[in-house]
Amino acid sequence: MDLSQQSDEALMLAVTNKRESALSELYDRHAATVLGVVYRIVGDRAVAEEVLQEAFWRIWNNADKFDSTQGKFTTWMFSIARRHAIDVYRKQQVRPQLADSANQDDQLAQVADEMNVSQTASSNIEADQIRNAVAALPTDQRQVLEMAYFQGKTRREIAKETNIPLGTIHTRARLGLQRLQKLLVEQGVSYER
Amino acid sequence: MNANNFNIEDLLPFYAMDAVTDEERAFVDAYLETHPAARAELATLQTSADALALTVEPLTPPDSVKAALMGRVMEERKAPKPDVAPAPATPVRQSWFQQLRQSLVFPTVAVAACAVAVFFGVRAQGLQSQLAAQQSEIVALTTDNQRLSAETASLLVQTKALEAQLDEQANALLMARTTEPSFLELASTVGDADAAGQFWNASDEQDTAVLLLTGMPVLDASLAYQLWYVDAEGVIASEVLTVDDTGRGVLVLNEVADLTQFTGLAITIEPAGGSIDPTGDVVLLGTF
Numbered sequence: 001m002d003l004s005q006q007s008d009e010a011l012m013l014a015v016t017n018k019r020e021s022a023l024s025e026l027y028d029r030h031a032a033t034v035l036g037v038v039y040r041i042v043g044d045r046a047v048a049e050e051v052l053q054e055a056f057w058r059i060w061n062n063a064d065k066f067d068s069t070q071g072k073f074t075t076w077m078f079s080i081a082r083r084h085a086i087d088v089y090r091k092q093q094v095r096p097q098l099a100d101s102a103n104q105d106d107q108l109a110q111v112a113d114e115m116n117v118s119q120t121a122s123s124n125i126e127a128d129q130i131r132n133a134v135a136a137l138p139t140d141q142r143q144v145l146e147m148a149y150f151q152g153k154t155r156r157e158i159a160k161e162t163n164i165p166l167g168t169i170h171t172r173a174r175l176g177l178q179r180l181q182k183l184l185v186e187q188g189v190s191y192e193r
Numbered sequence: 194m195n196a197n198n199f200n201i202e203d204l205l206p207f208y209a210m211d212a213v214t215d216e217e218r219a220f221v222d223a224y225l226e227t228h229p230a231a232r233a234e235l236a237t238l239q240t241s242a243d244a245l246a247l248t249v250e251p252l253t254p255p256d257s258v259k260a261a262l263m264g265r266v267m268e269e270r271k272a273p274k275p276d277v278a279p280a281p282a283t284p285v286r287q288s289w290f291q292q293l294r295q296s297l298v299f300p301t302v303a304v305a306a307c308a309v310a311v312f313f314g315v316r317a318q319g320l321q322s323q324l325a326a327q328q329s330e331i332v333a334l335t336t337d338n339q340r341l342s343a344e345t346a347s348l349l350v351q352t353k354a355l356e357a358q359l360d361e362q363a364n365a366l367l368m369a370r371t372t373e374p375s376f377l378e379l380a381s382t383v384g385d386a387d388a389a390g391q392f393w394n395a396s397d398e399q400d401t402a403v404l405l406l407t408g409m410p411v412l413d414a415s416l417a418y419q420l421w422y423v424d425a426e427g428v429i430a431s432e433v434l435t436v437d438d439t440g441r442g443v444l445v446l447n448e449v450a451d452l453t454q455f456t457g458l459a460i461t462i463e464p465a466g467g468s469i470d471p472t473g474d475v476v477l478l479g480t481f
Contacts, residue, residue: 020266027259032251040249049254053262060266075239078246079211130247148212149245155207173206177241184244 008073015063023060030074031056034081040150041085042092051088055081086152133183141176144169201231209238210245377458379479385410387440390477392458394449404444406477409436412462419463420444421471422455423480429455433467456480 003011003025014022034055039048058080059066066076134142143162147153155173159166199220207213208221225232379390387408394402404420412418412435420431429450436442457480462473 018270020263020270023266024259024263027262031259032253033246033249035252035254036249037246039252045252048252049258052254053258053265056262057265060262071236071239072243074243074246078243082211127247127251130244134245134248145210145245148207148210149242152212154212154214154217155203170200170203170206173210174202177206177209177238180241180244181237184241 009068012063012066012068012073015060016066023056026059026073026077027056030077034077037078037150038081038085041082041152042089047088047092048085051081051085055084058084082149082152129187130184133180133187136183137176137179141172141179144172145176145180148173201228205231205235206238209235209242211242377479377481379458379460379477382475382478385476388477390458390460390479392479394452402446402449404434404446406434406436406442406444406460407440409440409442409476411436411438411440415465416462417465417467418442418460418476419467419471420446421459421461422450422452423457423459423478424455428459428471430467430469430471433463433465452481 003014003021006014006022006025008026008029011022011026015026031052035048035052038051038055039045042048042051055077059077062080066073134145137145144158147158147161148155153161155166155169158164159169162169199217201221201224204213204217204221208218213221225235375394377392379392381388385408388410389407391405391407392402393405406418409418417433417435419433421428422431431450432444432446434442434444457478459471459475459479460477461468461471461475463471
């Protein structure tokens, strides 16, 4: 059986049955993206690599908890990796960037610059389109998504740090995700991994 | 809004981004159980949330990370399952009332305990037998496994040897095809349609060949057919052969000249012992 032709969800079924080759295939498929995300959270390459390994170890050991009817594998995978990365970051406080709420505007500008650099450097058209879509979001909406997704901050923490009413935070998060979805559709990106 | 002051509309985007408290998560989980529309909306929001991960430039991890991961996986599979140790018994100091009560009920309890002990004793014996049988089975399977491993290793060695032999033969065949002609047909030069010859250079070493003549006229006992190697300057004598009553004759050559040096083969009729130079006419000829 050619594992490279199998869907993530089919591979997870094999992982549930303790097939190492299926885990290996999932790792090869997603490790680079996961490492990029956890590095963004912890800000330290060595720590990020430890988090990556631990995330896939948890995927291996908790495969039976994954339910493909409840969502995609990537959602579950990123959730495991991000939660662990955020836990590690909070314990070790090693992340050098995007942690100081007083400099959020500067940080967001930096993020936008990174996105631009990434756009020119990346050969992945789909990733470029997604970056474009995120970059096209209004700054205030992008700020809320950034703090929630990459820093794991709850709505109340975001409201407190930004000194913005909770209701506004709710609105920005919802509008941000909805607008992102609309932009992705407009750009013809069918984000199904 | 509910008793916790939660609003599902407010929480779903944060739930999709996995940025909620445990309490909020429990509320959303419970809500989703009974609200399919909310589940559908969550799926859409999660698609957008997942896309956020792709805004980050992927980083290729070093091979050591995967090696360490797969090492842990293999170690886990090899490691035996930990036994569940029984909780240590905690000595309890008994009151005089408890002691008295126990002394009164002791005979009954003792009988019941004996019955239970007998029951569990028998049961334990049965389990021990099962355990012993399973252990024997494991030993047998382990032995089988070791034997099969040894056989597999032996077969692998044999396979390698056969592969090497096949390679050698394939190379020899290739050499034979590319360096020397291995087969040649000889035809009559005098219009005898039945007369023909076939020459095979038969061995890998190119030093053995077979000449087969068919449909040849039967010769007088004082004569024989002789094979000649033909080159640009003339011919070189080879061996003689005769044919049977059907006109069929076979000559096995154990030392064959380097055929690449010649342009063809010829058959002449010579005196029975053969000639140094041809004395008769060429009756069969084939060219490479």
